[in-house]
Amino acid sequence: MNDKHSEFSLFRILDAAFNRTTEGLRVVEDYARLAIDDGFLSAELKRLRHDLTEAGKGIDRSHRMHARDTLGDVGTEIELPSEYERVAVDEKGVQPNIGSSEAPVQGIAGTIKANFSRAQQGLRTIEEFSKLIDIDVAKKIEQIRYRCYSLEKSFNATLSGRRELVDASLYVLINAQGEWESRVKAMVEAGVDLVQLRDKDRTDREIVSIGRKISELTRNSSTAFIMNDRADLAIAAGADGVHLGQDDLTVGEARRIIGPSKVIGVSTHSLTQARKAVSEGADYIGVGPVFPSTTKHFEKHVGLTLVREVSAEIKLPMFAIGGITLGNLSRVIESGARGVAVSGAVKVLDDLERVVREFKRCLAN
Numbered sequence: 001m002n003d004k005h006s007e008f009s010l011f012r013i014l015d016a017a018f019n020r021t022t023e024g025l026r027v028v029e030d031y032a033r034l035a036i037d038d039g040f041l042s043a044e045l046k047r048l049r050h051d052l053t054e055a056g057k058g059i060d061r062s063h064r065m066h067a068r069d070t071l072g073d074v075g076t077e078i079e080l081p082s083e084y085e086r087v088a089v090d091e092k093g094v095q096p097n098i099g100s101s102e103a104p105v106q107g108i109a110g111t112i113k114a115n116f117s118r119a120q121q122g123l124r125t126i127e128e129f130s131k132l133i134d135i136d137v138a139k140k141i142e143q144i145r146y147r148c149y150s151l152e153k154s155f156n157a158t159l160s161g162r163r164e165l166v167d168a169s170l171y172v173l174i175n176a177q178g179e180w181e182s183r184v185k186a187m188v189e190a191g192v193d194l195v196q197l198r199d200k201d202r203t204d205r206e207i208v209s210i211g212r213k214i215s216e217l218t219r220n221s222s223t224a225f226i227m228n229d230r231a232d233l234a235i236a237a238g239a240d241g242v243h244l245g246q247d248d249l250t251v252g253e254a255r256r257i258i259g260p261s262k263v264i265g266v267s268t269h270s271l272t273q274a275r276k277a278v279s280e281g282a283d284y285i286g287v288g289p290v291f292p293s294t295t296k297h298f299e300k301h302v303g304l305t306l307v308r309e310v311s312a313e314i315k316l317p318m319f320a321i322g323g324i325t326l327g328n329l330s331r332v333i334e335s336g337a338r339g340v341a342v343s344g345a346v347k348v349l350d351d352l353e354r355v356v357r358e359f360k361r362c363l364a365n
Contacts, residue, residue, distance in 0.1 A: 013129050015064035021122030024115040025049050039313035040275050044151055052144055058137035116152040153281045158316045162263050162283050164224035165317040168193035169363040171341035175199040176210045183349055184214055188223045190356035196243055198228035211237025231257040251280035269302055274310045286341055289322025304335040311336025329362050
C-alpha cells in the first residue's frame with residue numbers, strides 16, 4: 001500500500017468513525033431531551049458531543065471530507081436481521097420487562113444500548129487511528145470514551161430503574177425504638193414502598209440483628225428494606241440496599257461491597273450533589289431537608305426550591321425528605337416531587353394504616 005493510499009484510507013476511517021460516534025450520541029441525547037425530559041443527561045450528552053467536536057479539530061476535516069466515499073462503502077450493503085429487531089412499548093409507553101435482569105435488550109432499552117455501543121466503538125476507532133496523526137487527539141478521545149461509559153451507566157439507571165423503585169412513592173425511616181417490629185409489620189401490610197433502618201444509638205451487632213428481623217418481615221412483600229449509611233451492615237442484615245449520606249462511602253465504593261443487584265440511594269442537599277449522585281450511578285436520591293424535622297436536626301433547610309430544581313432537571317427516582325406531613329404534602333407534590341420520605345408522620349401505630357393510605361393516595365394523583 002503506497003503512502004497516498006494509506007493516508008486516504010486513514011482519513012476515510014476517521015471520517016466514518018466520527019460520523020458514527022456523533023450519530024449514536026445524538027440518538028441517545030434526543031431520547032433524554034424529548035422523551036424523558038432529563039435536563040441533566042441531555043446536557044451531559046451535548047457536552048460530550050461538543051468535546052468530541054473540539055478534540056476532532058486536531059484532525060483536518062477537509063481531509064476527512066475528501067476521503068469520504070459513502071457509495072463505495074461495502075459496509076452499507078451488509079445487514080444483520082438483529083439490526084432491525086425491536087420490541088414495541090405497551091399502551092402506557094413502557095417496554096415489557098424493562099429493568100428486569102431477564103429483559104430482552106430490545107425496544108427502547110435496545111435502541112439506547114445499540115447507540116451507546118455505536119458511539120463507544122466509534123470512539124475506540126478514532127482513538128486508535130488518530131494515534132497515527134496526533135497523539136494529543138488520541139488522548140482526548142480516550143477520556144471522552146471513558147466518560148461515555150460512565151454516562152451510559154447513569155442513563156441506564158434513569159431509564160430502567162430498579163424493581164423496588166419503579167412505582168415507589170412512600171419511603172419510611174425508622175429506628176428500633178418502642179414497638180418498632182409491630183410498626184414494620186403494619187407498614188408492610190399497608191403497602192409502604194421502602195423502609196429504612198436508621199439507628200445511631202446501637203452497636204453494629206444490634207443493628208444487624210434488628211436488620212435481619214426487618215428483612216424477614218419485608219421478604220416476599222412489595223416493601224424493600226434499606227440500611228442507612230453502612231453497606232457492610234446492609235449485606236450482613238440481608239437488606240435490599242443501602243442509603244448513603246454525603247459523608248459516607250461513594251456510590252462506587254458502596255457498590256463494590258454490596259454488588260450490582262442491590263439498591264443504592266444518596267442524600268443530596270444541592271443540585272450539584274444531585275447531579276453527582278446521578279453521574280456516580282445512584283439508583284435514587286433523597287432531596288432535602290425540605291422543612292424542619294422533629295426526628296433529625298439540620299442547620300439549613302433547602303426548602304421546596306431545591307425540590308423544584310431537581311425534579312425539573314433529573315428523572316432518576318427522587319424522594320423529598322425533611323419534616324413532610326400530610327399537612328404540607330400538597331406543597332411538596334406541587335413542587336414536582338414524585339415520592340417522599342417520612343418518619344414522624346407515620347409514628348403512631350394505631351393510625352399508621354390510615355396515614356400510609358392517605359400519603360399514597362395523594363402521591364398517586
